[in-house]
Amino acid sequence: xxxxxxxxxxxxxxxxxxxxxxxxxxxxxxxxxxxxxxxxxxxxxxxxxxxxxxxxxxxxxxxxxxxxxxxxxxxxxxxxxxxxxxxxxxxxxxxxxxxxxxxxxxxxxxxxxxxxxxxxxxxxxxxxxxxxxxxxxxxxxxxxxxxxxxxxxxxxxxxxxxxxxxxxxxxxxxxxxxxxxxxxxxxxxxxxxxxxxxxxxxxxxxxxxxxxxxxxxxxxxxxxxxxxxxxxxxxxxxxxxxxxxxxxxxxxxxxxxxxxxxxxxxxxxxxxxxxxxxxxxxxxxxxxxxxxxxxxxxxxxxxxxxxxxxxxxxxxxxxxxxxxxxxxxxxxxxxxxxxxxxxxxxxxxxxxxxxxxxxxxxxxxxxxxxxxxxxxxxxxxxxxxxxxxxxxxxxxxxxxxxxxxxx
Numbered sequence: 001x002x003x004x005x006x007x008x009x010x011x012x013x014x015x016x017x018x019x020x021x022x023x024x025x026x027x028x029x030x031x032x033x034x035x036x037x038x039x040x041x042x043x044x045x046x047x048x049x050x051x052x053x054x055x056x057x058x059x060x061x062x063x064x065x066x067x068x069x070x071x072x073x074x075x076x077x078x079x080x081x082x083x084x085x086x087x088x089x090x091x092x093x094x095x096x097x098x099x100x101x102x103x104x105x106x107x108x109x110x111x112x113x114x115x116x117x118x119x120x121x122x123x124x125x126x127x128x129x130x131x132x133x134x135x136x137x138x139x140x141x142x143x144x145x146x147x148x149x150x151x152x153x154x155x156x157x158x159x160x161x162x163x164x165x166x167x168x169x170x171x172x173x174x175x176x177x178x179x180x181x182x183x184x185x186x187x188x189x190x191x192x193x194x195x196x197x198x199x200x201x202x203x204x205x206x207x208x209x210x211x212x213x214x215x216x217x218x219x220x221x222x223x224x225x226x227x228x229x230x231x232x233x234x235x236x237x238x239x240x241x242x243x244x245x246x247x248x249x250x251x252x253x254x255x256x257x258x259x260x261x262x263x264x265x266x267x268x269x270x271x272x273x274x275x276x277x278x279x280x281x282x283x284x285x286x287x288x289x290x291x292x293x294x295x296x297x298x299x300x301x302x303x304x305x306x307x308x309x310x311x312x313x314x315x316x317x318x319x320x321x322x323x324x325x326x327x328x329x330x331x332x333x334x335x336x337x338x339x340x341x342x343x344x345x346x347x348x349x350x351x352x353x354x355x356x357x358x359x360x361x362x363x364x365x366x367x368x369x370x371x372x373x374x375x376x377x378x379x380x381x382x383x384x385x386x387x388x389x390x391x392x393x394x395x396x397x398x399x400x401x402x403x404x405x406x407x
Contacts, residue, residue: 274297289319
């Protein structure tokens with residue numbers, strides 16, 4: 001029977017086939033010895049030996065060379081059916097061969113229908129040979145040969161159908177297991193790809209929020225310091241010191257990104273209000289803009305502090321690069337529904353729908369990871385309002401608070 005399932009079922013059928021082949025070889029040898037040593041010489045003896053020899057040759061070729069293009073399984077089954085019928089006519093000693101080779105119809109046939117077809121052919125041949133040998137339908141033939149043959153065939157059919165059903169179920173289970181394993185491999189690969197993509201996005205966002213903003217600040221400060229060297233040396237000196245401080249901070253950020261790629265970024269100790277105050281003071285010093293800050297001294301976990309700081313840094317960077325504002329307002333409060341950070345400016349504004357920058361998108365994703373959201377309101381000539389909302393968070397305790405998604 002062709003392989004229908006996985007390795008376990010294939011091994012089962014290979015073992016069964018080897019056992020039956022051994023039994024068949026013993027039977028072939030016994031029958032050949034009996035025909036040669038016991039039967040009297042004559043044409044029927046040689047014809048029986050020829051039939052048995054044909055079966056032996058086909059079986060041996062099929063066993064030794066399963067991919068032989070000449071002796072295929074169905075060729076062997078046809079030869080076997082003819083040989084059994086011929087032996088029933090010539091010698092009458094077909095019963096042992098018929099019974100022992102019965103499983104071969106199910107093992108070698110390509111389908112159950114083909115197996116039953118060859119088995120029916122063998123049955124009809126044996127009954128026809130027996131009828132011709134006994135000169136008609138005698139009582140002995142009906143009571144012994146016909147009944148016993150039909151019983152053996154019926155049992156063989158039932159066992160064959162049951163075995164085929166078991167193999168079919170095993171094949172289906174093997175197919176489902178194979179599909180499940182392939183799906184697991186694909187899911188694992190998808191998770192790995194997604195994890196790598198998420199990690200790249202996280203690193204890109206951290207670089208944008210830290211190093212890129214620092215370099216942009218250095219460029220602006222350097223241009224201002226160069227322009228004021230002749231007219232305001234003191235201011236240029238302050239700007240150079242700011243450049244040095246920003247460069248040192250960038251170097252520290254770069255080392256942090258390289259050394260802790262798989263750990264959340266760390267902030268210096270202190271409340272989030274103190275952290276934002278230092279950032280705003282640096283911004284006011286570097287740009288000369290008026291900064292109106294109302295920062296509530298609230299406690300929150302590390303992830304919330306980082307998110308609020310990054311949103312503040314990105315908003316201030318946008319003000320520096322695009323707004324042409326004179327005043328910036330920052331308000332940090334804890335409301336009943338969570339933490340609210342509002343950053344406004346009186347600059348030129350922009351059309352929010354036309355903005356496709358990485359910064360705003362990065363802020364939205366960063367807040368969304370913590371269950372929060374970002375709202376940007378602006379119009380040309382009316383300034384900009386950035387509102388970051390985060391769900392309530394427990395005070396910092398070394399572990400992030402459990403958050404619930406909220407609308």
